[in-house]
Amino acid sequence: MQVATHLFGTVDVNPDTILQFPQGLLGFEENHRFQLIHEESAGSPPATFTLQSLDDPEVAFQIIDPTALGFEYEVELSDEETEALKLASLADVAVMVVLFKEEGKVGVGTRSPLLINVRERLGMQKVLPQIKPKVMLTSLSTGV
Template identity: 40%
Template sequence: MKIKSPEFGSAEIADDLIIEFPEGLPGFESCRRFALVHEEGREPEVFLLQSAEDPEVGFSVTPPARLGVNLEFVLTDAETELLQLQNQEDLAVAVIVRAQDGTNANPASAGLSANFMAPLVINTRARLGLQKVIGRMGCDITLRQQD
């Protein structure tokens, strides 16, 4: 499948590498098929979650651990069923990150922001995902200082 991205141009992605979000993502419900892409030749720190349906829809994502965060939360039975999850080792979690524009950001928010209250949860074996919206702080977040 060929996907287009303003960031990387056109890329050929094998169909078995497409991740389906059956319910879409909040605000982007019409986009259900995505590919994780990154710059070749470098160890990826941040991936682009690029919509296969709309080249204008893409999100920078990274595992929370890359930011020094351990994020733990519980999936509902419905979420587990939607992901067709049978083995916890097949789970991957990512958070959407974005750079703050220095001209419009205050000093406290300048730099990089990450959405820990709506992580992406992906069954890597089934290639199914969802965005887990956490309505209130009912999960555990542990920050680690990088050495």
């Protein structure tokens, strides 16, 4: 099927690849169907993805795997959340965070990661009361 988008023009979407967010996303609760879109890169996986709403062509989010930024999450899911995501295995969950621009700088929505069951193509946004990221510094140019 073809879908009009604000950023990419008209794109072909395989209905089997649509992500369902039954509760929508914060501030965009009426958007339930999304498609991951990324620029093709030679030989390496994309750094970021665009999570494009299929319900509103003007709604799109840049998302990234938080481990690419040095964050690792320990997220506890309630029985209701596990059921809503139809999780059979934690290995089926991808955690992503939303990037945003604020005053010309890029920020990361660390308190509300996206949890996506990649097998069932179901997602939810989980608001965390506090975060406990494990931030690893892999390179320092000056001694501390």
